[in-house]
């Protein structure tokens with residue numbers, strides 16, 4: 323609400339009233355123009371699509387309500403696997419990402435090997451395509467037939483996701499750590515805190531707060547990439563849709579799975595927006 | 609009696625520039641020693657070297673007669689016996705005033721959380737901020753932040769308190785409230801080494817004043833003798849950036 327609207331109309335001078343009226347009429351006009359153009363665009367798309375020569379076929383194979391409804395239970399139970407993989411992966415990514423980030427910020431020649439290892443890790447897993455990593459780890463690891471190596475495809479998929487996404491998240495964390503001014507570390511050290519204590523109690527809390535928006539953004543990306551574990555054969559939502567689709571020669575189950583993934587992503591997206599907005603407000607204050 | 613702090617022939621270089629060139633000074637127990645010098649003369653560097661936040665290039669720093677600048681000695685243990693208040697406060701922005709103060713007593717000196725908190729509130733009371741204990745730094749004025757920073761330094765019961773131009777980042781009307789606290793500490797017998805631009809104030813509270821120029825101590829002595837020194841610029845004429 324604009325401050326002018328909050329004040330009683332009577333208290334305004336004629337000049338202010340006249341300006342307010344002008345602002346209102348302009349706002350009304352912009353709203354109407356936007357509304358009209360949206361409607362025109364939607365109608366054009368709808369007409370364009372439904373009048374396409376292939377539309378009856380597409381409607382039949384992609385939007386068959388009965389097929390969709392029948393495939394829903396299997397896809398939902400597949401989605402439950404996705405959700406579990408997602409939760410485990412998110413926790414793993416947070417921990418491993420943080421560890422790598424902290425290793426990369428260690429100073430001094432003593433830590434060179436650790437630092438180099440962490441840098442190599444990020445270079446490797448940020449560069450390799452997720453699909454290839456899934457194949458290599460999902461099929462390569464079990465082929466070693468080592469004792470204690472998991473063979474469950476969902477577990478292998480989760481491990482791959484953690485490895486890849488940790489590399490991204492580590493860089494996000496590192497940017498956050500390096501954005502904390504060195505004087506904060508000096509203050510912590512002068513109070514007698516050890517390096518580890520300053521990291522845990524002073525640097526990281528500030529760093530994490532600053533990188534929360536990009537962090538949540540990475541999590542939204544991870545949320546849909548959990549569907550890729552289906553290439554290993556794990557029966558998740560996508561794999562369930564594939565099975566249903568193969569049985570009915572109908573693509574509707576894919577549409578159902580896609581809608582479910584979108585529904586799953588909406589809350590995370592809103593949380594990310596809210597967090598980003600709050601971060602901006604805070605910066606405005608400081 | 610051994611002085612609390614003795615700096616001998618301290619040399620500190622940044623690359624090719626020698627910021628401190630064989631600096632020497634001593635601070636006896638219950639004394640207030642002030643370092644004065646124009647902007648860039650190395651006052652902050654000197655205090656940071658004493659607090660072992662910077663590695664020194666030559667010389668010795670003796671705390672109660674023990675050479676704490678010797679890499680074979682435990683630097684962290686020495687740091688626990690000193691406390692520094694910075695020019696720019698450097699409070700932890702994600703903690704309340706009370707949490708800022710209670711942190712070191714709790715995690716460094718092993719005080720139980722409730723005792724650390726009680727000590728923090730006590731100290732806040734002493735610097736006149738009892739009612740702002742639960743405020744975060746960004747909700748405090750500059751003068752209030754600097755008073756919290758002083759309380760944070762006092763919370764570890766330091767043997768030596770280092771004050772680095774603690775009023776130079778403050779608006780003139782906030783300087784008084786901070787200086788009043790330092791005056792109180794001096795009266796209580798806290799051993800202090802400070803850098804300042806406030807000549808008048810230095811004269812009032814100091815037992816000794818050292819003039820730092822071009823990385824060397826030009827002159828050192830009781831404030832009355834030094835007050836007429838033409839090398840000193842009044843406050844404000846060399847405002848730090």
Ligand SMILES: Nc1ncnc2c1ncn2[C@@H]1O[C@H](COP(=O)(O)OP(=O)(O)OP(=O)(O)O)[C@@H](O)[C@H]1O
Pocket residue numbers: 622627645646647648649650651652653654773847848849
């Ligand atoms: N980390 C650093 N790297 C390089 N040069 C530095 C560094 N810190 C300080 N200096 C230089 O050392 C000199 C002394 O700086 P210092 O901050 O000690 O001065 P100061 O007397 O505290 O000045 P002010 O009154 O402005 O605070 C300056 O010339 C500064 O540019």
Ligand SMILES: [Mg+2]
Pocket residue numbers: 651652653695772773848
């Ligand atoms: Mg300085």
